[in-house]
Amino acid sequence: MEKMKTEDFIKELKEALEIEDEDQEITLETNLKELEEYDSLSVLSIIAMIDKNFGKQIPSIDFIKITTIKSLIDLIGKEHFE
Amino acid sequence: MGTKISNIEYYLPETLLTNDDLERKFSDWSSEKIENKVGIRERHIVREDETALDLALKAAEKVLKNYDKDKIDFLLLCTQSPDYYLPTSSCILQDKLRLKTNIGAFDYNLGCSGFVYGLALAKSLITSRVAKNILLITSETYNKHIHPKDKGNRTIFGDAAAATIIEKSEEEHIGEFVLGTDGSGYKNLIVPNGGLRNRYDINAKEIDDGSGSIRTDNNLYMNGPEIFNFTIKAVPKVVSETLGKNNTTLDDLDYVVFHQANKYMNEYLREKIGIPKEKYYLNLLKTGNTVSATIPIAIKEALDNKLIKKGDKVLLVGFGVGYSWGGTIIKI
Numbered sequence: 001m002e003k004m005k006t007e008d009f010i011k012e013l014k015e016a017l018e019i020e021d022e023d024q025e026i027t028l029e030t031n032l033k034e035l036e037e038y039d040s041l042s043v044l045s046i047i048a049m050i051d052k053n054f055g056k057q058i059p060s061i062d063f064i065k066i067t068t069i070k071s072l073i074d075l076i077g078k079e080h081f082e
Numbered sequence: 083m084g085t086k087i088s089n090i091e092y093y094l095p096e097t098l099l100t101n102d103d104l105e106r107k108f109s110d111w112s113s114e115k116i117e118n119k120v121g122i123r124e125r126h127i128v129r130e131d132e133t134a135l136d137l138a139l140k141a142a143e144k145v146l147k148n149y150d151k152d153k154i155d156f157l158l159l160c161t162q163s164p165d166y167y168l169p170t171s172s173c174i175l176q177d178k179l180r181l182k183t184n185i186g187a188f189d190y191n192l193g194c195s196g197f198v199y200g201l202a203l204a205k206s207l208i209t210s211r212v213a214k215n216i217l218l219i220t221s222e223t224y225n226k227h228i229h230p231k232d233k234g235n236r237t238i239f240g241d242a243a244a245a246t247i248i249e250k251s252e253e254e255h256i257g258e259f260v261l262g263t264d265g266s267g268y269k270n271l272i273v274p275n276g277g278l279r280n281r282y283d284i285n286a287k288e289i290d291d292g293s294g295s296i297r298t299d300n301n302l303y304m305n306g307p308e309i310f311n312f313t314i315k316a317v318p319k320v321v322s323e324t325l326g327k328n329n330t331t332l333d334d335l336d337y338v339v340f341h342q343a344n345k346y347m348n349e350y351l352r353e354k355i356g357i358p359k360e361k362y363y364l365n366l367l368k369t370g371n372t373v374s375a376t377i378p379i380a381i382k383e384a385l386d387n388k389l390i391k392k393g394d395k396v397l398l399v400g401f402g403v404g405y406s407w408g409g410t411i412i413k414i
Contacts, residue, residue: 039110039293040234040291040293040295040306041115041119041120041346043306043307044119044306044307044310044346044347045346047307047310047311047314048310048314048346048350051314051350051354052354057311057314057315058311059308059311060305060307060308060311063307064292
């Protein structure tokens with residue numbers, strides 16, 4: 001499978017979380033759980049996004065441990081990213 | 083010699099729980115967001131003194147308005163919310179409906195896969211000449227298990243019952259079945275207490291799921307993300323296996339009815355599997371997820387709204403609690 005660019009991943013993540021503000025700065029260090037838009041419904045979008053782009057399912061027990069976007073990338077596996 | 087579905091009716095309890103009601107109760111919940119994301123605007127909820135058996139009775143009475151009840155020689159009741167551990171709720175239902183006494187009747191405990199399993203049972207009973215005219219009722223009241231402060235589950239689940247008549251017929255209208263079971267997922271959709279493994283605990287502590295939904299172990303617990311993971315892996319496979327077993331393809335099908343879990347998940351599965359929007363039933367706006375009743379309600383609605391017609395080949399797939407799943411193809 002092709003590797004994904006981090007910027008593209010963050011873009012998809014913003015879409016999944018329905019963050020409409022284009023100027024809102026989301027970086028690798030942004031803590032997902034502290035985002036206003038992060039709730040139980042957005043978790044479903046993230047699961048779908050990961051399946052669509054990486055063909056992977058993340059066990060929810062690992063999902064609970066996620067903090068920053070970087071931690072999400074680590075969970076998916078750095079080898080999938082450029 | 084074959085089998086066919088000949089009538090479907092359903093009953094929704096009178097009390098409504100709307101998104102606006104939920105927004106009032108849970109300050110950070112948005113009515114608009116709920117409707118857009120999960121596709122639900124309102125759900126019907128049983129009263130305190132109303133049970134799945136009461137709903138089953140009303141749905142059955144509805145379907146028997148246009149069918150001679152003396153022809154029924156078997157009663158199947160699918161529910162996970164029976165009136166008693168014993169006796170069997172369908173025995174009580176036989177009496178309340180004044181069906182003949184020389185018939186078979188039993189309950190079976192399944193959720194979202196319940197209707198497909200019910201069709202498999204009905205087809206088997208008729209094909210083996212055990213019965214000729216079967217009344218299959220799928221009736222569920224998850225709201226009786228859900229904690230008042232569990233905003234997640236109160237948003238999703240509605241109560242309902244559907245009554246379906248399956249009869250012996252000249253041609254076969256019910257196809258081959260693919261059934262599946264994976265108990266490794268049992269903890270992800272469960273009412274932990276109240277059965278015989280863990281008794282009801284009057285001192286059960288409140289548990290916060292981390293996103294503002296409260297429950298105790300006496301209540302329904304659903305791990306949404308884990309269930310979503312399961313469906314992403316299992317449902318595409320069930321679809322291709324069911325198509326294969328029935329020697330047909332997605333293109334050959336006229337319509338597809340999945341268990342109506344929630345709009346987001348159902349739409350993702352549609353897209354992943356490659357089912358065209360116009361062939362795919364997706365509507366739980368006014369019912370919510372009614373568990374084993376979603377598929378028969380969908381078929382009835384699709385028929386009434388002329389989305390399907392006589393002769394159409396329709397794929398049915400149920401999946402969920404257990405984990406349990408099943409697929410088949412019916413000819414309307």
